[in-house]
Amino acid sequence: MNRFKASKFRHTEARLPRREAWIGGIRAGSFASCGNHVKASCHWVAFNAEAAGVLGIVPLECKDGGKRTVSQLCCHSDVVTDFDFSPFDQLLLATGSADETVKVWRLPESGQDMPSGTGLTLGPGGHSVDLVLFHPTADGVLASGAGKGVTVWDVGQQQPLTALDSHGDQLQSLTWKRDGCLLGTSCKDKKLRIFDPRASPAASQSVPGHENNKDSRLLWMGSSDCLISVGFSQMREREVKLWDTRRFSGAMLTMALDTSPG
Structure with a gap:
């Protein structure tokens, strides 16, 4: 008797979804980006577009089998270097940029227009913001990395909680x-x-x-x-x-x- 138990997954294979369910034909990314190039929440997919300061936004789901449309979110006056969705609010998106600011955006529900103005701005901090990352267990806490330092922000109060040593x-x-x-x-x-x-x-x-x-x-x-x-x-x-x-x-x-x- 074979002492090795056969895996129940030995005949499994990946199955691609139907072509109409793909999100394709998108030119994502920029040579100047250093953080995330694409990030998704339960409602939206955000990706770094080629135009400086702009993110492409695509709905994750389409109602009634409609065609996905790519919207543009004009975030910053310079390159968007990194971005992150809040784990507590799937419509809340933080972006960092070479313009030395961190901005927090509230995206609309599906089918509505992108916001024309930012929700709030954190900074400027004197250096290009290269990294942004929401806290995984504390709502409204955001870490940003710029230059040689890290700042932990209270997004609700729009002020830093602490600045870590350089x-x-x-x-x-x-x-x-x-x-x-x-x-x-x-x-x-x-x-x-x-x-x-x-x-x-x-x-x-x-x-x-x-x-x-x-x-x-x-x-x-x-x-x-x-x-x-x-x-x-x-x-x-x-x-x-x-x-x-x-x-x-x-x-x-x-x-x-x-x-x-x-």
Whole structure:
């Protein structure tokens, strides 16, 4: 008898939806974008359009089998660098831009016109805003990364809750832990930092990250204490590192993905 149990998924295969259900023919992205290129809520899909300061907005669902229309949201006077939907309000969209401001927009219900004016503006902060990310468990809390610093905002009060200590170089990514208690950042100074914004603006932990200062990204593994970082080695090889933040002294695992051209 075979001691290996056959998987019930061994004959499964991906099935594409019908062509009429696709969202296609959209030229998304911009060479100047550094954060999200596309993001979706339960109502809308937002993507970075080619025109500076403009987001494309597409409804996620079409009523009565109608054709999706692409709307434009004129957000900023310069390139939209990053954007994020609130996990508590699926019509609330935050955008960051090279014009040094963070703006928060309330999108309409499906079938209505896009807003002509911003809901509120946070900033300017003196640097291009490269990253925006809503808090996963606290409604109305938003983190933004600009230059070497991170600001945590109270969107309702339109004021900063805290400004985290300056990093050694340009900020590259930030990520909230799923329970919202910790914030991780990566930076061009090749260090990874862990912050508890409620306790102190200073990093509670800091370790050397990737040996190359090319762009890097961080991601928490669900609700665990493990952190994944994606970056480049000294030889310009793309690599993934796995960290246990309870023993944040060295990577548990390093895996090279491929060799990137110079």
